[in-house]
Amino acid sequence: MAKNKAFFFDSVLTDSGVENDCTLEVDDGGFITRLAPHSQPAEATDSTESAESADNEPEAQYVPGMVLPGIPNAHSHAFQRAMAGLTERNDGSEASFWSWRRAMYKLANRLTPDDMRVIALELYIEMLKSGYTSVAEFHYLHHGIDGTPYDNPGEMSLALLDAAEEAGIAITLLPSLYMTEGFGKTEVSADQRRFANDLDGYQKLWESLAKAVGARTNARLGFAIHSLRAVHGTNLIEADRLLKSLDQSAPIHIHVSEQMAEVNEAISHLGATPIRYLHETVGFDQGWTLIHATHATGAEVEMIAKACATVCLCPTTEANLGDGIFETAGFLATGGFIAIGSDSHISVDPREELRQLEYQARLYHQKRAIMVDFMTPNVGEALWCRAAEGGADSIGQPTGYIKPDKRADLIVLDSNHPVLAGRESSAAIDSFVFSGQPTPVRDVMVGGKWVVQNGRHPGEEDAAQAYLTTMRSLMTE
Ligand SMILES: [Zn+2]
DSSP states (O other): OOOOEEEEEEEEEEBTEEEEEEEEEEOTTSBEEEEETTOOGGGEEOOSSOOBOTTSOBOEEEEEEEEEEOEEEEEEOGGGGGGTTTTOOOOSSOOSHHHHHHHHHHHHTTOOHHHHHHHHHHHHHHHHHHTEEEEEEEEOOOSOTTSOOOSSTTHHHHHHHHHHHHHTOEEEEEEEEOOOSSTTOSSOOGGGGGGOOOHHHHHHHHHHHHHHHHTSTTEEEOEEEOOTTTSOTHHHHHHHHHHHHHOTTSOEEEEESOSHHHHHHHHHHHSSOHHHHHHHHTOOOTTEEEEEOTTOOHHHHHHHHHHTOEEEEOHHHHHHTTOOOOOHHHHHHTTOEEEEOOBTOSOOOHHHHHHHHHHHHHHHHTOSSOSOBTTBOOHHHHHHHHHHHHHHHHHTOSOSSOSTTSBOOEEEEOTTSGGGTTOOHHHHHHHHHHSOSSOOEEEEEETTEEEEBTTBOTTHHHHHHHHHHHHHHHHHO
16 A cells, blocks of 8 residues: 655745745655644654655655745746747837747647647746746647648647646646637638637537546646637627536636736727627626736726636736836735736746736835735745645646645745845745845755755756757747
8 A cells, every 4th residue: 555755944935934844744645744833853764755754644854945836837828938038139120029929820730739838848847946846838839831730639638738747847738719810800810720710629628638638737728718809799698608517616717917908909809908898798707817906997906806706917018018017016905815827928937927926016115114014024934834835726726835635736945045134034034035046945855755855857958958959940940
């Protein structure tokens, strides 16, 4: 019979703050069965594998350092990692979200399933090494390069699932429904043919993926509606009905109110701002995540908080694309739930997303240390916990906390790293979030298994080599 594994850590960020000298037990399914603070280090061994003692209690593997819950990356388009940094120029014509999107479509329309797997594997290893332990892949690149569906409609999605499995990151796959080019249109444009499905096609895709995801560990299937530009009117009402019939409990994500052009077009075509239109047409609740929600009005910010929907913020991407700033501090003050995502992957580090979130508010309000709550006066700690817990709800995975019945998804910080020198407890977490490069993340565990140890992922050299080969080929085509 399989036995629990046990680990002994110097300190652990729990849901009641930082606790010292913790023994953590994990079952063979990767779930935490016991967390015991103030336990005895003498019972621990420093072996790399836990073992059983004579009385069948698992001997604990001692891992020095501070342990935090891993962060869910709640919004990723993996293939966009390949174009990070390639649109940072202005040749005199207007550089905007829409010019960036033209460049993104160019790349999207060249990628094969194998390119997708190679790019995603490199990205997912980068995510793990920076402290993300799960990812929600908002995936819309479904069909072949000419827009014809593959024999297996989930071919491109399987490339992402394979990459996640090989990297060892937990994944929530969110196949995206994309039906029209924009408001007032009935079809997609030529450069969106790979994205397009009608509702029957989407149902077939989703049902084939349900089988593929069901056979994998640490994987989950949800839904994405690309945006109101892509799905509105009768399409939106019928899509909502279909999603509810397929799985009532699966998470639903949608891009909304990212750009003012989108808000203004929604007002002129639909008679309402996107968030209000969504709310009045199909409604949203705690199962929904609104990606960006950048231009939400004050009333909409309250509406989202009241519905217990999550807002997923992607601060480095939103800054990179010149989107605007969501009123995060006000949303948190009304009890709103947030998650973070690296979206276009201009940065792959949860600390940078959280810093940027806090710094936007500091620059705007001309104050410091804004995003705290009454439980946690330390900004780094408060934001890390909010993003871990909110991210877990957003992507529908049993993670985000280190406590029994959650999956053992965690990171270990190197207490000897200069960034953490002389720091303990909450001050160490603040220093980790706000200070310095490279990252003090030393070890990473997903589902009770070490996927990064001593800053190294066992597949990183091979993944990087394959990525280099693929990128050189794509860049010269
Ligand atoms: Zn996105």
